[in-house]
Amino acid sequence: MIPVSIVTGFLxxxxxxxxxxxxxxxxxxxxxxxxxxxxxxxxxxxxIASGDETFLALTxxxxxxxxxxxxxxxxxDLGQRAAGQFDRVLIETSGLADPTPILHALMxxxxxxxxxxxxxxxxxIDPVLGLATLDRFPEARRQAALADRLVFSKTDLAAPDSVLxxxxxxxxxxxxxxxxxxxxxxxxxxxxxxxARAMRMTEIPDRPxxxxxxxxxxxxxxSTNWLRRARPLPALALxxxxxxxxxxxxxxxxxMKGLVAIAEMPGRPAVVHGVQHVFSPPEFLDRWPSxxxxxxxxFIFRDMxxxxxxxxxxxxxxxxxxxxxRVSAAVLARANREMEGP
Numbered sequence: 001m002i003p004v005s006i007v008t009g010f011l012x013x014x015x016x017x018x019x020x021x022x023x024x025x026x027x028x029x030x031x032x033x034x035x036x037x038x039x040x041x042x043x044x045x046x047x048i049a050s051g052d053e054t055f056l057a058l059t060x061x062x063x064x065x066x067x068x069x070x071x072x073x074x075x076x077d078l079g080q081r082a083a084g085q086f087d088r089v090l091i092e093t094s095g096l097a098d099p100t101p102i103l104h105a106l107m108x109x110x111x112x113x114x115x116x117x118x119x120x121x122x123x124x125i126d127p128v129l130g131l132a133t134l135d136r137f138p139e140a141r142r143q144a145a146l147a148d149r150l151v152f153s154k155t156d157l158a159a160p161d162s163v164l165x166x167x168x169x170x171x172x173x174x175x176x177x178x179x180x181x182x183x184x185x186x187x188x189x190x191x192x193x194x195x196a197r198a199m200r201m202t203e204i205p206d207r208p209x210x211x212x213x214x215x216x217x218x219x220x221x222x223s224t225n226w227l228r229r230a231r232p233l234p235a236l237a238l239x240x241x242x243x244x245x246x247x248x249x250x251x252x253x254x255x256m257k258g259l260v261a262i263a264e265m266p267g268r269p270a271v272v273h274g275v276q277h278v279f280s281p282p283e284f285l286d287r288w289p290s291x292x293x294x295x296x297x298x299f300i301f302r303d304m305x306x307x308x309x310x311x312x313x314x315x316x317x318x319x320x321x322x323x324x325x326r327v328s329a330a331v332l333a334r335a336n337r338e339m340e341g342p
Contacts, residue, residue: 001117004075004089004106005188009124010133010140011095011255011300012275014153018124018180019092028185032078032086036070036094071102072109079115088189089116095255096139096222096300099146100204103197120192123147124180125168127160129276132251134167145171146200148192153180172200222254225306227297227313232263237320238270241313242279248312251276252304258297259288272297 009015016035022028075089093102099121106118123143126133133140144150150168152160160177168177174196178187238260245253256274260282270282299309 002079002087002089002115003119003189003191004091004116005119006091006093006099006102006121007124007188008093008097008099008121008143008147009095009151009153010126010137010143012129012257012273013095013124013126013133014180015092015095015124018122018151018153018183019090021180021183022090022185022188025185028088028189030085030087032082032089033092034071034074034078034089035092036097072105072112075112075116088119090188098139098142100142100201103146103201118194118197119189120148121146121197122149122151122188123175124151124153125160125164126154126275127152127158127164128154128278130160131164131167132276134164134171136251141171142204144168145204146197147172147175148197149187149190150175150177151180151183151187152177155179155181222300222302223306224298224300225309226299227258227295227310229295232261232266233295233313233317234263234320235265237313237317238262238272238282240316240320242272242274244312244316245274245309246277246279249277249301249304249308253277253299253301253309255300256297256309259285259295260297261293261295269293 007015007019019033019035023031023033071091078086078089091102093099103118103121106112106116123146125144134144150172168175245256253274254276256272256279258272260270260272262268262270262284265284267287268284269288270284272282273280297309
């Protein structure tokens, strides 16, 4: 039987970072990865180092909304396409996924059960925004309640406080808690009690009494949009844009991530991450991770105009282009005067 582990957690919690860390361990080189993204373009394939034959991205929607057509068929296709090339499967769900339909599908589909078995479900919790996220989003509460293990990310920025810990005690008192800095791949494929998991599934918080196989519903007002562009972006425009998003969008911009081509650093894309009002400093890669060298950004937001980030960027870029043109003209004029001499 092929063990299948699930990594879930709300948008921006740190799932992709955790999986990237696991896959860098030589002992887990034979791990197949299925990544589900709630967005119109996929990015995580470029953000996770993994072989093409055992990496499949699902960008047709959230896994919990289309279990049979996406997850089941993808697992079966993976087995046919890359049979013998992997020993285990790791599924990263969308940050908006309700894990319940996913677990039910893996537990009950005859074709999947013939060759696969659920090993562990890990939920990543962000200690910086975790409490507010649990308050606002029922998806986050269900992710925490169903976990076999809870992993605290971003502990270099903040430790989980007593209020967050008490909230998790009410949602899932039995799940072991692990600091991401202490995580090992074995903790993700450690096996968990299926009976205890089944008991948790009977007491799912905030879930209407409907069939677990029905289409999931996400929190009202959540939508997604994307931005793709071939022309590199000036570094100044990127800096001002991220500041403006922080000031004007706040927690309505639930998640933003992407790769940005910077005009002043050709060949070295910037990895940009934002979670609500918190934006990490851009990280510059040594090279593009794939043949696609265009800027690609995905936005997930709540109660915000779909095209606001793109229009804001266009306005800022126009302003900075005018300013850079003025600076360049002034520098050129000064250089000409110096060349002419006194």
